[in-house]
Amino acid sequence: MEGAKLGEVAVVGGGIAGIQAALDLADTEFKVYLIERSPSIGGRMAQLDKTFPTLDCASCILTPKMAEVLRKDNIELLTLAEVVDVIKNGNKFKLTIKQRPRYVDTNKCTGCGTCVEKCTARGKLGAPDEFNEGLSTRTAVYIPFPQAVPKKAVIDPNICLRLRYKRGCGICEKVCPANAINFNDTERILNLTVDAVIVATGYKFIDPRLPELSIYGYGKYPEVYTNIEFERILDARGPTGGALIKKDGSHPERIVFIQCVGSRHYKINPYCSAYCCMASIKQAILAKEHEPKVDVTILYMDIRAYGKGFQDFYNRAENEYGIRFIKGRTAGITEDPSKKKLIVKYEDVMRGTIETMETDMVVLALGIVPNIPSFLNRLGVVRNGRVITRPGDPISTYVDGIFVIGATLNPTDIPDAVLQGSAAAARVTEHVLRRKTPFEVMRS
Amino acid sequence: MSKHIEVRPEIYTKIRDFMKKLGADDFIKCFNCGTCTVACPIAEVLGIVPFSRKIIRYIMLGLEEDLVNSKEILLCLHCGECSEYCPKGANPAETMHALKTYIIQNYLLKR
Numbered sequence: 001m002e003g004a005k006l007g008e009v010a011v012v013g014g015g016i017a018g019i020q021a022a023l024d025l026a027d028t029e030f031k032v033y034l035i036e037r038s039p040s041i042g043g044r045m046a047q048l049d050k051t052f053p054t055l056d057c058a059s060c061i062l063t064p065k066m067a068e069v070l071r072k073d074n075i076e077l078l079t080l081a082e083v084v085d086v087i088k089n090g091n092k093f094k095l096t097i098k099q100r101p102r103y104v105d106t107n108k109c110t111g112c113g114t115c116v117e118k119c120t121a122r123g124k125l126g127a128p129d130e131f132n133e134g135l136s137t138r139t140a141v142y143i144p145f146p147q148a149v150p151k152k153a154v155i156d157p158n159i160c161l162r163l164r165y166k167r168g169c170g171i172c173e174k175v176c177p178a179n180a181i182n183f184n185d186t187e188r189i190l191n192l193t194v195d196a197v198i199v200a201t202g203y204k205f206i207d208p209r210l211p212e213l214s215i216y217g218y219g220k221y222p223e224v225y226t227n228i229e230f231e232r233i234l235d236a237r238g239p240t241g242g243a244l245i246k247k248d249g250s251h252p253e254r255i256v257f258i259q260c261v262g263s264r265h266y267k268i269n270p271y272c273s274a275y276c277c278m279a280s281i282k283q284a285i286l287a288k289e290h291e292p293k294v295d296v297t298i299l300y301m302d303i304r305a306y307g308k309g310f311q312d313f314y315n316r317a318e319n320e321y322g323i324r325f326i327k328g329r330t331a332g333i334t335e336d337p338s339k340k341k342l343i344v345k346y347e348d349v350m351r352g353t354i355e356t357m358e359t360d361m362v363v364l365a366l367g368i369v370p371n372i373p374s375f376l377n378r379l380g381v382v383r384n385g386r387v388i389t390r391p392g393d394p395i396s397t398y399v400d401g402i403f404v405i406g407a408t409l410n411p412t413d414i415p416d417a418v419l420q421g422s423a424a425a426a427r428v429t430e431h432v433l434r435r436k437t438p439f440e441v442m443r444s
Numbered sequence: 445m446s447k448h449i450e451v452r453p454e455i456y457t458k459i460r461d462f463m464k465k466l467g468a469d470d471f472i473k474c475f476n477c478g479t480c481t482v483a484c485p486i487a488e489v490l491g492i493v494p495f496s497r498k499i500i501r502y503i504m505l506g507l508e509e510d511l512v513n514s515k516e517i518l519l520c521l522h523c524g525e526c527s528e529y530c531p532k533g534a535n536p537a538e539t540m541h542a543l544k545t546y547i548i549q550n551y552l553l554k555r
């Protein structure tokens with residue numbers, strides 16, 4: 001088999017952690033199946049504008065790695081695919097994979113976007129754009145984002161007029177110059193046998209509409225945003241074209257960030273989400289760079305600046321950019337409809353006073369929890385919503401050959417996710433070689 | 445504004461053990477965020493801030509004199525709003541209630 005000298009590995013989840021693992025394994029002469037649930041790899045990092053603590057452009061780091069996945073002959077990329085089951089069979093794992101139909105032939109589609117321009121299901125007939133966190137809409141046939149890999153169109157069967165009513169429309173099929181549209185595409189069940197499985201399915205957000213979080217008014221007041229929504233507003237590829245504006249088009253005079261929303265809360269999620277202190281500091285700085293006059297406050301419980309360069313970043317935010325840091329946690333946000341302002345009430349814990357602050361925008365630093373695929377539960381390596389790993393070997397589960405990395409393990413930032421991706425590749429190499437006889441290794 | 449304070453771990457232990465007997469030792473989970481202050485209706489109306497957060501700090505630091513002389517404990521209505529909002533389940537309302545017992549038993553009854 002071409003490029004599969006050492007063995008075969010499944011990497012589940014194509015975020016930055018999974019991509020890094022797949023690339024390193026491909027370089028080590030493994031055959032890699034990269035299994036991604038959505039139509040493109042990239043994960044959450046693809047939605048980011050810049051990254052802390054260096055303010056590097058996120059897509060400038062990520063896009064070359066994504067493109068590299070396509071260039072490697074020994075990586076087989078399966079998008080729209082989910083692992084239904086994993087069965088351990090001796091030293092091997094049998095995977096059952098369900099792949100949803102794309103309705104577009106990826107061998108023919110050139111990613112020209114002609115179908116997207118002409119698609120009838122748009123605006124009110126369209127759907128919330130996942131890439132922009134629903135701050136804009138997309139068409140039924142769409143390309144997830146400009147740097148998507150694979151950069152191929154995909155049809156959303158829930159809103160496509162042709163697929164819903166079994167007849168009519170079909171404009172995309174007529175205009176596609178490559179003749180790539182295929183309305184008869186169907187779901188596929190695939191079976192794979194591999195030597196090891198790396199799980200990199202990332203994280204999911206705590207729902208800001210939970211009753212315990214209703215005090216923040218998310219969904220009630222239009223100018224209360226989650227931080228991933230705010231990231232999209234800051235991004236030049238985002239719904240406002242990178243303009244820092246409110247939903248009514250005006251410029252905000254003040255922005256207040258609220259930390260630990262859905263983190264460190266005994267009823268919802270008792271853990272620290274690790275990324276959000278730095279993400280808010282980054283977004284505060286970016287907001288200042290967009291609009292130097294905007295007044296930015298961060299309401300925190302304590303700032304956890306634990307990583308390399310984090311404390312410097314925090315100091316710079318305070319001293320160079322003039323961002324106001326106040327220790328205190330709000331117990332509620334209200335609105336002054338006459339002035340169209342949000343009112344945040346908090347205790348300034350350092351002073352011991354109750355304060356109210358009028359603001360135009362509120363950004364909630366939303367908690368995250370591991371996104372654990374159900375097959376891991378069935379393999380018995382999950383306790384209380386966390387994957388159990390070995391002491392001193394934090395990416396290896398107690399099932400030999402199953403490794404867990406990135407935010408699936410614990411909330412993490414990008415540098416740690418990359419490190420764990422490379423670590424998993426090294427662990428897999430060691431795992432597979434240990435199981436082979438010296439003769440088998442020599443022959444391969 | 446700052447005043448010199450002496451931290452008294454043995455007093456903290458004494459009060460904590462008392463509270464434990466009453467089943468009101470959740471306050472040890474407090475991480476001093478101040479949510480309870482904003483939730484408290486009395487703090488707002490009477491302008492006494494920070495309400496339960498300060499009282500919990502007094503216990504943590506073993507400042508018995510400040511604790512006994514604070515008006516907050518006797519003013520608390522036990523409406524439970526602070527406990528409702530507290531992200532740690534530190535139960536500040538329950539703490540205030542138990543402290544009332546502590547003061548009555550150790551000071552008012554002995555007078």
Ligand SMILES: Cc1cc2nc3c(=O)[nH]c(=O)nc-3n(C[C@H](O)[C@H](O)[C@H](O)COP(=O)(O)OP(=O)(O)OC[C@H]3O[C@@H](n4cnc5c(N)ncnc54)[C@H](O)[C@@H]3O)c2cc1C
Pocket residue numbers: 012013014015016017018035036037038040041042043044045048050051052053081082083200201202203227228231275279282371373405406407408412413414415417
């Ligand atoms: C607002 C915001 C700002 C941030 N800013 C920064 C920053 O500046 N710097 C920084 O270092 N970090 C930042 N982060 C954190 C960063 O997003 C994470 O560290 C990083 O995305 C983790 O990568 P991952 O590969 O572990 O997970 P993810 O990015 O979540 O990728 C997981 C992938 O797995 C796929 N998947 C999920 N379930 C399945 C399944 N069952 N089967 C197959 N595939 C599946 C998903 O579709 C996704 O592609 C920020 C996060 C947020 C929310």
Ligand code: SF4
Pocket residue numbers: 118119120121140141155159160161162163169170171172173
């Ligand atoms: S057939 Fe579906 S995807 Fe194609 S143009 Fe019509 S609505 Fe859009």
Ligand code: SF4
Pocket residue numbers: 473474475476477478479480481496497500526529530531532533534535536
């Ligand atoms: S809300 Fe709870 S954790 Fe926060 S200061 Fe009050 S008692 Fe402590």
